[in-house]
Amino acid sequence: MSHPTFATGEQFEIVRGDSRAVITELAACLRLFEKNSVQLTETFGDDQIPPGAVGILLAPWPNRVDKAVWTLNGQEQRLDITELKRGHATHGLLRNTGYRKVEHTESAVSLQAGIFPQHGYPFHLTHRVRYELDNDGDLKVTQSLVNHSAEAAPVALGAHPYLRLGSEDTSGLTLTVPGETYLVTDETLIPRDKAPAAEGVDLRAGREVGSLDMDRAYTDLVPAASGRVESTLSASDGRSVTLWQDETFPYTHVFVTDKYPGQAQAVAIEPMTAPANAFNSGDGLIWLKPGNEFGGSWGISAKVSPTNVRA
Template sequence: MSQIHPEGQPATGEQFTLSRGDSHAVVAALAGGLRSFTVEGVQLVETYPDDSIAPSAAGILLAPWPNRVADARWTLGGEVQQLDITEPSRGHASHGLLRNTAYGLVRQTPECVILQAAIHPQHGWPFHLLHRVSYCLDGAGLRVRQELVNLSSRSAPAAFGAHPFLRLGDTPTEDLELTVQASARLETDDRLIPTGEVPVDGGHDLRRGRRVGEMLTDTAYTRLTAEQGEYRHVLRAPDGRSLTLWTDQAFPYVHVFVTDRFPGRARAVAIEPMTAPANALNSGEGLLWLDPGAAVGGEWGIRPGRSTRFP
């Protein structure tokens, strides 16, 4: 149900609460962000106070592109398009056009919520799109579906993603092991713009798992190996518990961001499913073009592993 706080609305706007048995989630209107997901009282995503917006983009949705656009500039039909710079430290446009937009409610049940937000023509973006998302609790965990619809009268570029930070309760994130079944990563320049695809090697190879405490990284992976039609990115705790960020094959890229700057955490890890990598508006990699009225979508979710604490 939608929740209004008597002491004043949170900085991220209206809050939508979901419940199914021992599973509970909170989704914020601002950026359609996932603020909380618990199973049997165990917190599985990084959260933040009501008077704060999402630190490090924690839990927000990314559309109509994920990650960065170099110099906030791209070319359409031979004309340079200048987006607003939203990452001043590097001079890029980052994480799409809905980071500061409140999503509106379409429909809600106790277990699911559907939200949507319009992407209107603006600086460097002459298109009208709709981003719709559903968050649903099911027997396996949390399932998310994102969809972009082209409301313009001409073809429009489209890509999307999400920015969840994962955790396993009170286990220090630096003690978790991260496994990503990817055989390639994207090299970048010193401003984190991709320069090419290379095989994973050394500390970048996460196929056999690596302790998060050994990592400080901002790296996109691709050439993912699917299992039963899903890409699965797994965090494991020393006590045997695990957590999987899964996606369907609409998300052939995953960005791994490990930071020591998340408030109150020695390490925090974001596992970001993406339909296209950084700078796709310039490179064309993974970028889709939607005809007027056409839509594209994909699903991802968070699934706790089976153990004595996750039945």
């Protein structure tokens, strides 16, 4: 009897109540999260790798390193260029790496992968991640990096989930992000300044996704009553999906695209511990001492039943 094969390797399913998530061996990618059969993240086919970096985890840096070059102790470090159009190194070093299973229960899975010394990044780290479903069927993701090197290593973390709300047209949903400021970028999307979130870029009161063309990071994030920062896609009937992040992640990057396969528009809401080009700017960058661990948590919650129903 033949078994199905997947381009992303082993598939780790976790289930709790009416919630289900699938995480892949490749890049520890969140391939699917659904609640009460309502799909809350974009997905992809068995024979595909994650299009548009959907669902992958980002380490030891999120987003971009300008021209794939940075300086360590006065010595130029050159990373592989992985964004050919702009000439940058993007989304860390684990996008094409298989993760090893550490523990897999019915409602949680823990994975890890090594980052080994290489050109452009001469450090040895382990990236650890745990996906778990809580009592409400919501998803919590905990990421961390451990430094095995003899010297302090520059590190940052991020994730690249795309949210959706079942079969709703994402273009008609309202996106809310509680960022008081945003990062002003040059033509290659490298941050050069920070500015107040004024008209046209302010998402605090919510904007319809269909009106947005965006690849932008927000910061000075205002926590919700829960104490966590919450970014939300909501429908007019009261249903919503929320990405939350703890204080370890002081940046939220929003990417709205019309190029996601099979979708008129898709929205990535990316929690980040540091912004693009942190290896050069130093903004948000952690210098992780030998033997130490750095990490934090983010997750996805949802209200999948309508609350604003007309009689």
